[in-house]
Structure formats: structure tokens, C-alpha cells
Amino acid sequence: MDLAPKQSDTADSSVLKSTVESRLKNFMNEVTGRALVMMESATQNQHGIAMDLVQEAFISLHKSYAEKSTEEWYPLFYTILNNKLQDWRRKEARRAQPFSFFRKVSLDDDEIELNDVVDESTPNPLEFIDRAVTAEEIQEAIAQLPVRQQQAFMLRAWEGFDTHTTAQIMNCTDGSVKTHYHRAIQGLRASLAHLNPHLGGSSE
Structure with a gap:
């Protein structure tokens, strides 16, 4: 054979x-x-x-x-x-x-989608880092966000995925990703504003 x-x-x-x-x-x-x-x-x-x-x-x-x-x-x-x-x-x-x-367990407290949220461009995470803001402080600020906001920010800003791919990964709608991401950016800017006055906060 x-x-x-x-x-x-x-x-x-x-x-x-x-x-x-x-x-x-x-x-x-x-x-x-x-x-x-x-x-x-x-x-x-x-x-x-x-x-x-x-x-x-x-x-x-x-x-x-x-x-x-x-x-x-x-x-x-x-x-x-x-x-x-x-x-x-x-x-x-x-x-x-x-x-x-x-009963169904709800894991998120910010699932309500905001209307007409602009699909914000993916920022470079390093834009938050200057002589006044360290990587450790950014990580601490991220940790204070709701988990879904953390995910949306990390997947978009750190991994560079677009809104649609992020939505597929998170098993939610594009609108939910936009909402989580928008709120995450606002939350980070507010948390880090006292360390970096150039960031400032933004209002909805």
C-alpha cells in the first residue's frame, strides 16, 4: 500500500x-x-x-x-x-x-438611546494624555463609566472599530453604540477636566 x-x-x-x-x-x-x-x-x-x-x-x-x-x-x-x-x-x-x-436581569442603566446623536469620529486615546493627564488617570476614569460605555469607548477609541462593527461585537444597535460612545466621551471629559483644562465638559 x-x-x-x-x-x-x-x-x-x-x-x-x-x-x-x-x-x-x-x-x-x-x-x-x-x-x-x-x-x-x-x-x-x-x-x-x-x-x-x-x-x-x-x-x-x-x-x-x-x-x-x-x-x-x-x-x-x-x-x-x-x-x-x-x-x-x-x-x-x-x-x-x-x-x-x-425575572430578566438588567445589566445596564443607560440603554435608552439618545435621538440624533452624531456618529462621532474615533478619537485617538492619546488626545487625553498630556503633561497633566497620565494613562493611569485615564484608566481610572474609564473604570468609573458604566460597563457598556467602557466597551463602546474601548472598542472604538482603542481598537479602532467603526460603529457598525462595534454594534455587532456588543450585540446591540448602531444607535446604542453611538449613545454609549457619546456618553463615554462626555464622562471622560468631565472626569479629566480638572486635570486638563483644555478638555472641558460638553453638554447634550
């Missing part, structure tokens, strides 16, 4: 697996830091929980979407991460409210 084709298939499979593992390693090195910042803010600085969520998202990405291109991994990874965060938040909410299984 000719075993050459099987050996060739095995070799091709080994190379493909090695390539995927290499791509995933590079991808993890690039996004882990930002993803952890996002999850630490969303979990109120519970580093262990944040790390678990990020690692679980990477595992799911590798398990279900290994054949996708690296560019496709970005929105897929954050969609998975968002879903895991929402699952964790629901469990925490039910733990805090023992009888919440009898």
Missing part, C-alpha cells in the same frame, strides 16, 4: 497547525494588554477574573475560528470576549439577587 499521500497529508496538517499556533501567539501578544485593560475596568479591577475571561476568549477563538484570517480574528475575539463578560455579569447579578432567576 502506498503511504506517501497519507504522510504528505500529515505533514501539511502539521505545518498548518504550526502556522495557526504562530499566528495565534502573535495575535495574543498584540491584543492581550488592551483586552485586559478593558476587562479589568468592566470587572472593577478583578485581575484574576479579567485574565480568565481573556484566556477563555482566546481558547474559544482558537477552537472555533482557527481557519479564519488574522484580520477576521479581531472582531471575532472581541465578540467572544463580550459574550463571556455578559455571562459573567449575569452570574454576578443573580448571585447578588438570589431570586433574580424569576
Whole structure:
């Protein structure tokens, strides 16, 4: 029996697996830091929980979407991460409210969409940083925002996703993203205004 084709298939499979593992390693090195910042803010600085969520998202990405291109991994990874965060938040909410299984648990206090919100351009996060405002102070200000506002800001300003892609990741409407993002920018400007007088606050 000719075993050459099987050996060739095995070799091709080994190379493909090695390539995927290499791509995933590079991808993890690039996004882990930002993803952890996002999850630490969303979990109120519970580093262990944040790390678990990020690692679980990477595992799911590798398990279900290994054949996708690296560019496709970005929105897929954050969609998975968002879903895991929402699952964790629901469990925490039910733990805090023992009888919440009898009713739908509301996770957000700012889901009402604002009418006619302009789809603001994606700012460079560094615009908030000058000699008076440090990265640590920005992270602290982000952590004070409601979780959905944190997500909208981080996905748009830090990851550079557009409104529609952000909405797909967050599993909400484009209008909700615009609302969360608009409020996040206002909240950050208000929180950081005393540190940087050039920022100022804006009113709706």
C-alpha cells in the first residue's frame, strides 16, 4: 500500500497547525494588554477574573475560528470576549439577587438611546494624555463609566472599530453604540477636566 499521500497529508496538517499556533501567539501578544485593560475596568479591577475571561476568549477563538484570517480574528475575539463578560455579569447579578432567576436581569442603566446623536469620529486615546493627564488617570476614569460605555469607548477609541462593527461585537444597535460612545466621551471629559483644562465638559 502506498503511504506517501497519507504522510504528505500529515505533514501539511502539521505545518498548518504550526502556522495557526504562530499566528495565534502573535495575535495574543498584540491584543492581550488592551483586552485586559478593558476587562479589568468592566470587572472593577478583578485581575484574576479579567485574565480568565481573556484566556477563555482566546481558547474559544482558537477552537472555533482557527481557519479564519488574522484580520477576521479581531472582531471575532472581541465578540467572544463580550459574550463571556455578559455571562459573567449575569452570574454576578443573580448571585447578588438570589431570586433574580424569576425575572430578566438588567445589566445596564443607560440603554435608552439618545435621538440624533452624531456618529462621532474615533478619537485617538492619546488626545487625553498630556503633561497633566497620565494613562493611569485615564484608566481610572474609564473604570468609573458604566460597563457598556467602557466597551463602546474601548472598542472604538482603542481598537479602532467603526460603529457598525462595534454594534455587532456588543450585540446591540448602531444607535446604542453611538449613545454609549457619546456618553463615554462626555464622562471622560468631565472626569479629566480638572486635570486638563483644555478638555472641558460638553453638554447634550
